[in-house]
Amino acid sequence: MTALPSSERSLFAEKLGLFLLLAPAVLWLGVLVILPHVEIAVLSFSERIAPRVYAFGFGNYLEFLGEPIYWRTFARTAFLSILVTLITLVISFPVALYIAKFASGKSKPLLFLMCLIPFWASELVRTLGWMMMLRETGVLSFLLQKAGLASGPVEMLYNDASVVLGLVYGGMLFMIVPLTNALESLETAQIEAGYDLGGSHLTVLRRIIIPHAMPGIVAGSIVVFMLTVGNFVTPVMLGGKNGLWFTEQIYSQFITRFNWPQGSAFGFMLLLLSTVIVWLGLRLTGQGFAETLRKA
Amino acid sequence: MTLVGNGVRGDFMSDSADLALLSVVKEFGAHRAVDSVTFDVAPGEFFSILGPSGCGKTTLMRMIAGFEHPTSGDIRIRGKSMLAVPANKRPVNMVFQSLALFPMMSVGENVGYGLACAGVDKIEAGQRITRILDRVGLAGFEDRPVTKLSGGQRQRVAIARCLVLEPTLVLLDEPLGALDLKLREHMKLELKQLQAAFNTTFLYITHDQSEALVMSDRVAVMNKGRFEQVGSPRELYHNPLTSFVAGFVGDANVWNGSTFGAQATGLGIKLSTGAALVGAGSGSGAVSAYLRPEAIALAAVPGELSSLPNRFAGTVSTVLFDGAASTLVIKAEGFPHLRATLPQAGPLAGIMAGAPIGFGFAPEALKIFPA
Ligand SMILES: Nc1ncnc2c1ncn2[C@@H]1O[C@H](COP(=O)(O)OP(=O)(O)O)[C@@H](O)[C@H]1O
Numbered sequence: 122m123t124a125l126p127s128s129e130r131s132l133f134a135e136k137l138g139l140f141l142l143l144a145p146a147v148l149w150l151g152v153l154v155i156l157p158h159v160e161i162a163v164l165s166f167s168e169r170i171a172p173r174v175y176a177f178g179f180g181n182y183l184e185f186l187g188e189p190i191y192w193r194t195f196a197r198t199a200f201l202s203i204l205v206t207l208i209t210l211v212i213s214f215p216v217a218l219y220i221a222k223f224a225s226g227k228s229k230p231l232l233f234l235m236c237l238i239p240f241w242a243s244e245l246v247r248t249l250g251w252m253m254m255l256r257e258t259g260v261l262s263f264l265l266q267k268a269g270l271a272s273g274p275v276e277m278l279y280n281d282a283s284v285v286l287g288l289v290y291g292g293m294l295f296m297i298v299p300l301t302n303a304l305e306s307l308e309t310a311q312i313e314a315g316y317d318l319g320g321s322h323l324t325v326l327r328r329i330i331i332p333h334a335m336p337g338i339v340a341g342s343i344v345v346f347m348l349t350v351g352n353f354v355t356p357v358m359l360g361g362k363n364g365l366w367f368t369e370q371i372y373s374q375f376i377t378r379f380n381w382p383q384g385s386a387f388g389f390m391l392l393l394l395s396t397v398i399v400w401l402g403l404r405l406t407g408q409g410f411a412e413t414l415r416k417a
Numbered sequence: 418m419t420l421v422g423n424g425v426r427g428d429f430m431s432d433s434a435d436l437a438l439l440s441v442v443k444e445f446g447a448h449r450a451v452d453s454v455t456f457d458v459a460p461g462e463f464f465s466i467l468g469p470s471g472c473g474k475t476t477l478m479r480m481i482a483g484f485e486h487p488t489s490g491d492i493r494i495r496g497k498s499m500l501a502v503p504a505n506k507r508p509v510n511m512v513f514q515s516l517a518l519f520p521m522m523s524v525g526e527n528v529g530y531g532l533a534c535a536g537v538d539k540i541e542a543g544q545r546i547t548r549i550l551d552r553v554g555l556a557g558f559e560d561r562p563v564t565k566l567s568g569g570q571r572q573r574v575a576i577a578r579c580l581v582l583e584p585t586l587v588l589l590d591e592p593l594g595a596l597d598l599k600l601r602e603h604m605k606l607e608l609k610q611l612q613a614a615f616n617t618t619f620l621y622i623t624h625d626q627s628e629a630l631v632m633s634d635r636v637a638v639m640n641k642g643r644f645e646q647v648g649s650p651r652e653l654y655h656n657p658l659t660s661f662v663a664g665f666v667g668d669a670n671v672w673n674g675s676t677f678g679a680q681a682t683g684l685g686i687k688l689s690t691g692a693a694l695v696g697a698g699s700g701s702g703a704v705s706a707y708l709r710p711e712a713i714a715l716a717a718v719p720g721e722l723s724s725l726p727n728r729f730a731g732t733v734s735t736v737l738f739d740g741a742a743s744t745l746v747i748k749a750e751g752f753p754h755l756r757a758t759l760p761q762a763g764p765l766a767g768i769m770a771g772a773p774i775g776f777g778f779a780p781e782a783l784k785i786f787p788a
């Protein structure tokens with residue numbers, strides 16, 4: 122009488138199968154994502170009260186709020202990341218629309234490849250490329266002088282615009298891919314019906330194309346925003362001393378000052394920032410997170 | 418409204434017509450998808466273009482809607498050339514093959530989309546939406562998502578979305594293609610009734626000859642980018658002008674043969690399988706002959722058919738019972754393969770395979786065209 126009824130047994134087998142299937146993902150999530158974060162969370166609440174003596178407390182967070190350079194950098198990172206995400210979206214949308222709906226079958230993979238090629242080089246090399254273009258003795262400065270548009274060398278590096286430029290460039294692919302995916306499933310006849318019933322370009326874009334692309338827009342924006350907020354190389358290289366990015370603060374706490382609890386508190390703030398902005402974005406666009414993931 | 422030859426009309430009255438096409442050509446590279454098509458559609462007419470898949474029907478319709486530009490020729494609506502008018506400014510609306518309803522909008526929003534584009538104010542638009550949905554039998558459906566509708570209901574939304582704009586012309590590209598057989602039969606009648614009730618000009622394209630024959634005032638038969646014949650369904654059925662029309666419209670026995678000269682009652686031909694027949698038509702040398710199954714008279718004894726110059730004896734090889742559409746397959750000396758309609762009211766209704774049978778047909782019923 123120990124044998125399970127066959128239906129229960131198959132249910133058990135199903136559960137076991139599911140567990141085995143999910144095991145690697147669960148392990149990965151546990152070891153690489155959750156554990157370090159728990160560690161960081163715990164660390165961020167420990168204060169140094171004497172050399173090598175730590176106690177529980179909110180000091181690291183109070184330090185963050187009390188020091189303007191910290192929360193200003195934090196706010197600046199949040200604002201610029203949103204700006205970068207929006208610019209990336211606006212630039213990528215027509216590109217994705219063209220690839221998805223207007224490019225012929227043969228040119229489609231080629232166009233995709235062209236978007237992908239810059240990513241064969243590492244981010245470091247790509248950013249160095251921008252530095253060569255933008256610096257005082259760089260290509261753009263040279264061309265401007267040749268064309269008579271500038272009288273002397275022009276420095277275009279080390280400002281917010283160059284940081285934004287580099288970040289947008291780095292984010293484009295991650296916006297174009299989900300957008301193209303979303304737009305490819307838009308039936309061409311729907312666009313045509315939009316015009317046929319008297320719609321202008323703007324109406325068709327606003328009422329037919331954008332609503333259809335919404336899951337792709339949200340997915341792409343989330344990815345680009347997260348990549349941008351967490352970027353380190355691009356703001357450091359293109360922004361120089363002026364390009365304060367919150368990741369630099371974390372880096373300096375961990376590596377330069379060796380103040381791990383403070384760095385952990387900053388890291389946690391960054392995580393909080395990403396979560397809140399993504400949540401707000403989903404709320405504003407009326408998209409569900411699961412639904413977005415499914416469609417993207 | 419008389420027709421001269423291959424869809425080319427002598428008296429061209431493009432000004433009184435809702436739609437007129439003049440020698441319209443469309444080439445894709447070296448391929449001529451639409452080849453010198455000329456026709457016009459009168460106000461309130463239900464005009465169909467019937468042709469096999471790939472013959473250029475959709476291309477022709479897309480040119481009228483404004484999504485393709487003709488390589489040459491002119492398209493006029495109420496006498497005004499449309500070549501320079503973009504798709505969103507033309508007084509035509511299209512029911513797409515896939516319907517192309519907007520899935521993220523409700524029924525009311527789908528129907529109201531065109532009104533909003535035209536700048537109709539909200540209150541009036543609401544009234545017009547209610548009225549049109551009422552007329553197509555979808556009263557109270559405003560807030561339903563279109564994804565939750567049945568095939569027939571989606572069809573009606575697609576039509577309402579066009580009709581609410583009161584266009585000069587509604588274009589329909591095989592709109593019944595996606596429906597199952599039963600619903601298709603039903604929608605055929607419904608479309609015809611809607612068209613009559615709204616008195617709007619319909620241009621309907623299909624590869625299904627039954628749809629075209631049942632609904633249309635006039636039908637153009639299209640083949641390889643050209644119009645083969647334009648006429649009423651009866652004209653096309655009873656007096657096909659080309660071999661293609663005879664074979665494509667309605668059901669027919671098709672035989673190959675060659676002429677052997679004029680006879681007292683018509684043109685004499687000898688089938689490649691041996692039978693000698695008299696039919697109607699022209700040509701000398703190799704010909705194709707078309708005979709409708711229902712034009713064949715049947716008799717248990719051949720003597721009863723003495724008034725017909727073409728009469729033969731054979732045996733029933735198969736009875737294909739299908740109610741009123743039942744047919745006999747007859748095996749007879751000199752004929753390759755012959756299908757005849759079996760009337761279910763006559764004395765032969767109960768005939769079985771293997772029975773001897775006499776059959777015959779009038780010379781006018783056998784249409785002969787040069788092969
Ligand atoms: N955009 C296009 N480019 C190239 N060839 C096309 C295009 N559209 C249609 N064709 C060709 O034109 C012919 C007619 O197509 P279509 O008008 O869709 O036929 P139908 O609607 O009668 O089935 C086909 O051979 C098709 O391959």
Ligand SMILES: [Mg+2]
Binds near residue numbers: 475
């Ligand atoms: Mg077609």
